[in-house]
Amino acid sequence: MADLEIRELRYFVALAEELSFSRAAGRLGMAQPPLSKAVQGMERKLGVILLRRSTRRVELTDAGRVLLDQARHVLDAAAAASARTRRAGLPQPRLVVAVKPGGDAGLLADVLARYHREPGHPPARVTVGGWGEQAAELREGAADVALLRDLPDHAGLDHEVLATQPRGVLLPRGHRLAGRGTLRRADLAGEPVPVWPPAGPRHALFRAALDHLPGAAAPEGPEVGDFQQLLEVVALGQGVAFVPLASAALHPRADLVCVPVVDISPSTVVVAWAQTSRSPSVAAFVRAATDAAADISGRHGS
Amino acid sequence: MADLEIRELRYFVALAEELSFSRAAGRLGMAQPPLSKAVQGMERKLGVILLRRSTRRVELTDAGRVLLDQARHVLDAAAAASARTRRAGLPQPRLVVAVKPGGDAGLLADVLARYHREPGHPPARVTVGGWGEQAAELREGAADVALLRDLPDHAGLDHEVLATQPRGVLLPRGHRLAGRGTLRRADLAGEPVPVWPPAGPRHALFRAALDHLPGAAAPEGPEVGDFQQLLEVVALGQGVAFVPLASAALHPRADLVCVPVVDISPSTVVVAWAQTSRSPSVAAFVRAATDAAADISGRHGS
DNA sequence: GGCCAGTGATATCCACCGGGTATTTATATC
């Protein structure tokens, strides 16, 4: 049962994505024949046909689809192993915390203070990145822990919920519903929802919108790449967006209003970490985060 | 940033476990010098010292400890990739369900019926294994989904709780507390707790016992390897054990009594699966399991 | 304190195989 090598898995992923031996070989910086041989070797070792190929078409078998998914996990894990080991070997290792601007619900300073109060843990270094990057950073070992909103459902991450925030809908000031004090989601049937981001896994706000609008009554709006574009599209009347009320308050615009929607699930602020890197320092940071959040909500509650 | 190869990670894990180049080389079926060279190559590629070595002692650096942990995850993922791909390539692929005798809370038949009712999914095959094996089977890809009690906290598994069952304490019939109708955990201070299993991650019942008994008041009892041995030890008065009441009812013995303990957390029955293998079939099985559990508890509640 | 046993590092060599080039084979299109 000789197992597969990392190199072979990289080859296979490239091939499965390109569905062409020549193109995949080009992307890998190698010639086509050795790629053919490598894949034949994998099929021999596994005793399984991975690709149905003629001279004109290449397509994955069921087993090939499984291997594509699994290989990505292995490659992530291998990249993470290198990255985390390198970081641990630095003269002064740091706990890398990935945050998104506005995605920490104002908790970051308090969390860091609590984390540093407990001795024996490496100092924290904060990196700022857009949504989606954080999950990738955690999985690939570039970061140890992250504060973010609405965790994507990607496998491999554990999380604790720190806070929930009610969501509203962003509307242009002149919209027929802009004057209402609160809305229910049924009111929004038929409003177009901008697609965000245009490629790859959708942003949680987008998925939330689809989940919350009744049935297929939500036509897809234009594609937007970031939050600013989203605001522009809404201002132009091309779509509506579900955002946390607190987040809307951070970006006030004269031409937009944010109306609370009472019957949709709230946005969550979470602390997340890779399931494969639960070090004592990560645990300490998570504890600091949950303590800080409990303290805040307790203070609000009193 | 050339990444590490699976082969190198296997070498490193063997070396880190043996802490001896010669012994590790022996275990790997190779000679000692190439192992030295391979590890030097890894350190060169990573730019990190993994082992502090003299001619008499070998010990891991901090970075080495990190890599050991990470390498195990990569090797698990790689083994799982091979296993799952092989299984998917079989003429008639199956959904492999790992169950523990008595660990399904009587749900298995109903869950299987519901799963098979939905068309389009491969037929299920049930494998029976002891506790701990199931988690390993899921991580290594030998099984797709498992019904088990008290999920170990190993990383890499997702789960949904299907049911909770109150726990009691097993006592020999002549024990000073055996006549009581119910107990509180304070009553049990000072009772010895058998260690189970003797090596590796502890069984959830054991960890629960330590969590629930006040402070360090619980001396460790003898080591036991399985449930039958645990019953023997308790019968001999060498220790006490926390078990789900339903589980105790399955193994009635004249010389043992099970007394409910009212202030400890209940045992949970969960459906679990590897985070890295969320196929539609797994999702369908999980849905069937939660539906079946909701149905049962609903029927009991009515 | 010096000898010896044991262990890791170095030196050197070989064989295998990962990868390249040239060619053949098969299929879709016109």
Added chain:
DNA sequence: GATATAAATACCCGGTGGATATCACTGGCC
């Protein structure tokens, strides 16, 4: 049926993974 394109086959070469032999260092022990 001719042609063009892309995967498979044939063959070759160089790098490297692994083996054997040896050196160098550490630590126990008389």
